[in-house]
Amino acid sequence: MCGGAGTAWGEGGEGQAVRTWRASRAPPLHHHPTLPSPPPPHPPLHLLLLLPKLFSKLSHWTKMASCPVPYCALLLLALPCVSLAQYEKYSFRSFPRHELMSLDSAYRHALDQYSSEKWPETVEYMEVSLRLYRLLRDSEAFCNLNCSSVRLDDESHFDSFPELRAFGNVMKRAQCLKRCKQGLPAFRQTLPSRETVEDFEKREPYKYLQFAYFKSNNLAKAVSAAHTFLLKHPDDEMMQRNMNYYKSLPGAEEHIKDLETKSYEALFIRSVRAYNGDNYRTSVSDMELALRDFFKVYDECIAASEGAREVRDFKDFYPSIADHYTEVLEQKVRCESDLTPVVGGFVVEKFVATMYHYLQFAYYKLNDLKNAVPCVASYLLFDSDDEVMKNNMVYYRYHKEKWGLTEEDFLPRPEAQRYYNQTTLQLQLLEFAKEKLRQDDEGEVLEFLDEYLDAEEK
Template sequence: MAARVLGLLAALLAVAAAASRAEVESEAGWDTVEPDLLFAEGTAAYARGDWAGVVLSMERALRSRAALRALRLRCRTQCAADLPWELDPDSPPSLAQASGAAALHDLRFFGSLLRRAACLRRCLGPPAAHSLSEEVELEFRKRSPYNYLQVAYFKINKLEKAVAAAHTFFVGNPEHIEMQQNLDYYQTMSGVKEDDFKDLEAKPHMHEFRLGVRLYSEEEPMEAVPHLETALQEYFVADEECRALCEGPYDYDGYNYLEYNADLFQAITDHYIQVLSCKQNCVTELASHPSREKPFEDFLPSHYNYLQFAYYNIGNYTQAIECAKTYLLFFPDDEVMKQNLAYYAAMLGEEQASSIGPRESAQEYRRRSLLEKELLFFAYDVFGIPFVDPDSWTPEEVIPKRLQEKQKSERETAVRISQEIGNLMKEIETLVEEKTKESLDVSRLTREGGPLLYEGISLTMNSKLLNGSQRVVMDGVISDDECQELQRLTNAAATSGDGYRGHTSPHTPSEKFYGVTVFKALKLGQEGKVPLQSAHLYYNVTEKVRRVMESYFRLDSPLYFSYSHLVCRTAIEEAQAERKDSSHPVHVDNCILNAETLVCVKEPPAYTFRDYSAILYLNGDFDGGNFYFTELDAKTVTAEVQPQCGRAVGFSSGTENPHGVKAVTRGQRCAIRTGESGWCCRHLFLEGPCFVSSFPESHCQWLTRERNTGLGTRSPSAMPPYRHCLMLHVTVLTFGVAKMGSDAELRVPPWKEMSPEPLRKYRHHPLGSSC
């Protein structure tokens, strides 16, 4: 006996020696550059504008990660096949047996374990020691490399690859608005084919399953069957791969390793249970698709459900019975499937039907899964290691009785607590809403009322008199002479439908709209088509309104123009009979108002980026056309303002200030409408595919300089100061400033660097001006 033990020990030492040699004799032939380093190189190349470098590094990063994954799969699969566990086929030794026999049993187990480890070490080589950080792994899971690649491909004129990369990223990030806009843009480009929109990270089993289900739903069972069968085959392949990748290092969950203190068998148990839990989670992993919020429920059994009915529809009762019986392996009490099976058996013949059994692959899968669940539930019950079963088909008897009772009690407690918390939260929300409304109204009333800055301007109505919050009416903002000069400018420079995409009557068929932007007026002034002095007056007046509003409302951050428009609306004389519509219906500037539900949704085409709005009136010699505020129902009028020369009305652009304009029934009503945002150059819309990136202040200053140069105004002192956005007001008139969110990011066009050409590609806001 002692000789046998010594022989086994000698064998184990030989295995250990072979393992140490394997450290320098890797079979992998591995590319020494690791995926995370390549990813970092790619992001650095993007920041430099080195598009070829982006493509090279990101493509290598994707290949490197895929190769590392493939190597681990190959090694773990091959070593498991070559070195299965060599346990004693007889039962484990009893206490009555000699201690030497028990030692031999343990040595056989650990001998198999060491040989498997040596095989893996030899196969994997140096890459076995490398693992991606959680942050970089998350970037790959989010498909971030494709976000960089789609821009880089576009830059180097590889359109087909750019489309595929953009589509791949969007499939993994379906809520990414900018990438959706990129794809919409690609679809309008010549040379782009439907086949170019492909998911480079598509899982074969999921692709085939979704295709099979679509054909099944279109009542094409003959075409659906091969795809569903292929989906099953690919599922089992993907399942084996997913399970093999679970056999990695132990996850200590943060800094727990500093306190981790376990003996041999406890350490083995902890790691093995973690691996088993990961393998069970492959059910969820394989049933997930980026386009769905939740995984497909009962994903594997559903294949057999689709197949049994598809086979029935094409008259293949043998396969229909096999798939029905396979489905019943997972859900033996499903009455509908039992009825289907009885019908198929009657059609085929009871004797022949009885000889058909469930598919062997499904039986093996189920047996293995149930054994794993038993171990996991045992560990949960005894060691307190949590396990959440991903399957709904697990028989109740697999779960220990004590754990069943504990889970039942926990569920009941959770439901009760959830209900109590829900009720409490509703009460708190109601109280908070009431208090917030009160405090907000008070704070706004106390904050507004800052200096009006210019002599001659007087406060006519504040928020209190206007029955709301963040509202003001001022008079004397400009003189009668200035009003008349700006009206003359309108008649000379304005064009029908300007600011409304050419629609001459955008809000009502009973009025015509004529408008001109500051930029257009200045350009016409430069060309000698209108007095340059009048164009400069237009510019200076809008800046004056901005400064007054910023001061009066005592804003913590400066305002920048997001839109300015001098617009006149003229009543069409023959269209006024029995008129009941408005000149401009009630709306909210920065969200889309649904007056019936009292909800306002912040999404385009509303000016979602706008914070404040102001209207400066140029005349009052017309009938109708009063500006008015309402409640969210768009019916209850809270205040009304009658236009006159030099009067300005200002207000915050949110849900607190729905507003509209009453019908102009005679004459012409002229006003300058401005919209201001608390965000400057860092939010500029550009057309075409794009990548979310910070917009450097140097580019902001560049926009200012280039636009100034284009207007013949080379000296910054020639215009009012704009805090790094000297002429942003003019730039934005045609091109729009957008508040894309709290993170202040810009979508940069991939086809050009910052130069005069892409500036012409900025968008008009689809709504034009209003009020």
């Protein structure tokens, strides 16, 4: 039995609040544009020096292990590779038939087992429910992405009837989605309730998993589950105490990992590591892969936001459509923050801009100005007031002829422009919906009617 007197367990965030990091603190290339050549540049930020614990070695803990340690700590040292994500054998296309069930049923059964203190069963069904949730999200994204470009066969027939054309395209897309979902096992189950989906969006299952792992003597996975929960709930005091206890055990830091991590996060960290080692070619290669992977995951996230909606009230046709789309927009807007990585307790602020920040300087160090300049322009999309980057742009323009640059080189990269436009327009539309379509807007309605009637009289 692991644990000790006075150890707090149950619901619960890490010993310190999640901090933010700005890539522009230590800017690269901030010289005056009239200088004949740039001074030695500074890196955007030395992540690896700032976060040494993220890359600590097991040797530090094995030295501590020479002292008497509790049984659970020895167990944790004996299982250096046990903290594998529950998605290791997950497959969207070949999900195990014996695990197919409704998400509500699996999650509810896991919670029942937790209440009954049946820890192996809790772990089994909580892990199954996490895989079922991922299957549902992946299935939604798959169908919505594949049907996103479906349109009427001949839209010209509807030139004089824009409303019919618009809803004709909606119906064609609905037909495509219906066919797609009929062939996927995730949609043969009862769809989960809104409350269940919100629990998984907030990583609530990991709150229960960390304790069930602990009670099952699986300390490595308990550490990972606690950390995974804390990334969404950094101020949860109970889980902070749990994590502080875990960190006191030899070998614990080897298992502080996000079980919901995305591949672009690992690529980003690897690129920064290469950057800090002055290996700019590798840094560029990995950062370009991280960018591409991030945009792919982002597209999947916003596509998965277009799932089922629980109808709670009766409204007219257009207000009902607007309500549904507002809910979809809220989820799409949240994708940007949900996909922002937390590295060693630090939120990588302005993540997409930060990737272009690293790229522009790495390309500069490789004397590849044709690729460096569009990265500067891309960064400025997201932070147009950044004085450092504006000075960089002035410098590049000053040496435009020397380096054979054209006006096209000073444009943002297409994928950056698309992402910026999409996130900006989504946010603007959501703000409009919240401001103009709220329930308590009777005063605005009366004012509008007065204006309308006055116009009619004229």
